[in-house]
Amino acid sequence: MIPGRRGPVGAVGAATRAIARAAACVLATAIGLGCARKVDDPTPGAPAGSAPVAIAPKGNVLEAAENEAAPDAGSNARTAAKAASGETSDIPAGKLVAGSTPGDKGRDPVLEAALVEVDLGGFSMDRYLHPNDPARPPTTGVSRNKASDLCHLAGGRLCTELEWERACKGDGNTAYAGGEAWDPACAAAPASCASSFGPLGLGAALREWTSSDVEPVEKLVPRAASVRGARGDAAAVDHRCAHRAAVDAATTGDDIGFRCCHGSPNAATIPSPKWAETFRRAELSHTQASEMFATVRELGDLARDIAFFKEPDDVNLVLARGDAGGPPPNTSLTTQPLLWSPVPGEEILVVAGKAKKDAFIVAFYRLPGQRYRIASSMILKDERGPVVLAHNSYVRKKLLWSTGCFDCRAESGFVTYRDDNRIVITQK
Numbered sequence: 001m002i003p004g005r006r007g008p009v010g011a012v013g014a015a016t017r018a019i020a021r022a023a024a025c026v027l028a029t030a031i032g033l034g035c036a037r038k039v040d041d042p043t044p045g046a047p048a049g050s051a052p053v054a055i056a057p058k059g060n061v062l063e064a065a066e067n068e069a070a071p072d073a074g075s076n077a078r079t080a081a082k083a084a085s086g087e088t089s090d091i092p093a094g095k096l097v098a099g100s101t102p103g104d105k106g107r108d109p110v111l112e113a114a115l116v117e118v119d120l121g122g123f124s125m126d127r128y129l130h131p132n133d134p135a136r137p138p139t140t141g142v143s144r145n146k147a148s149d150l151c152h153l154a155g156g157r158l159c160t161e162l163e164w165e166r167a168c169k170g171d172g173n174t175a176y177a178g179g180e181a182w183d184p185a186c187a188a189a190p191a192s193c194a195s196s197f198g199p200l201g202l203g204a205a206l207r208e209w210t211s212s213d214v215e216p217v218e219k220l221v222p223r224a225a226s227v228r229g230a231r232g233d234a235a236a237v238d239h240r241c242a243h244r245a246a247v248d249a250a251t252t253g254d255d256i257g258f259r260c261c262h263g264s265p266n267a268a269t270i271p272s273p274k275w276a277e278t279f280r281r282a283e284l285s286h287t288q289a290s291e292m293f294a295t296v297r298e299l300g301d302l303a304r305d306i307a308f309f310k311e312p313d314d315v316n317l318v319l320a321r322g323d324a325g326g327p328p329p330n331t332s333l334t335t336q337p338l339l340w341s342p343v344p345g346e347e348i349l350v351v352a353g354k355a356k357k358d359a360f361i362v363a364f365y366r367l368p369g370q371r372y373r374i375a376s377s378m379i380l381k382d383e384r385g386p387v388v389l390a391h392n393s394y395v396r397k398k399l400l401w402s403t404g405c406f407d408c409r410a411e412s413g414f415v416t417y418r419d420d421n422r423i424v425i426t427q428k
Contacts (some may be wrong), residue, residue, distance in 0.1 A: 062103070096165060279332075281334070
């Protein structure tokens, strides 16, 4: 318990709050919201109709993107020789790791695949944007259909988006064309910046049409043309090879150019993610949690003594403490790990528990292949809990945690998925 956070409650005050809470329960029941009460079910608050998801973590937990050392942009490929008009680069057949790592800065999980391996056949790409002459300004202000026609007139075709990404990432599957960091000099001189395969200016100073479409995502993204690259003045993360935007194919913006490819087009596409159940119970053992924590710098001290709180006993204990403020209506309570899908294409493992004299709430991005990446954590010093997680399947981007009173400072807070796709754990 946090020292001083719960003072004695007078009999009159407690009775008044009990009456008010009872009245709130009657009102909530009358309008169909329900009210939290003593838990008798051995799996209280379990998402309806969902089976537990077995968690089998592999390898070390990845560092949060915010804590990673910034790569050196000076290692990016720069070309000293001036490219000639009409040159092409041969892109060999090979494996593309499409998309980005969950938790990457700038990543939009609705649009960017999560490290999907794709085998692509060989093709060739114009070294520079149409008209493929670094001495001339790129062709802009045309729709995608017009861009396609101009490529055909030049004896080529619009590149598919995965061909564009393959040419940008090169054999090393780097985050940016030619390296792991954005070099701002490429925005001013795109023809001087090459990917390891040779094309110039990929993602440097203009967005580029591709022949691919972004498949619709219900309520979020309509069917549209897939555009790659970024304007020169865009944020650094927008210059990543994986960055993807959905744009009306009829758009004729001055910031959209295109380049042509040659050879048979690759048929591979990026499927759009689907909406998933918001919360599912996760099966994670104490041993598995300890192994995960041991590889995270800020959690290493907790790794040896991890324990989860008990259900239903600890849920009922928290409810009994909540005489000064219970959970919101229509909320499910659990002390067990949750797999959370706030938006299509994103899965977050949320774990609450205790170790030594402290309690904790931790969130991990879930990666392909049962890998995980730390997203956010909160350690409640000298707090033995229990800690419960409160969630409502219709509230996708937020869940609550509490040690007793859901409306009291220091006893509760939120796990929030922000609009920038970052996760924060806060305390009231």
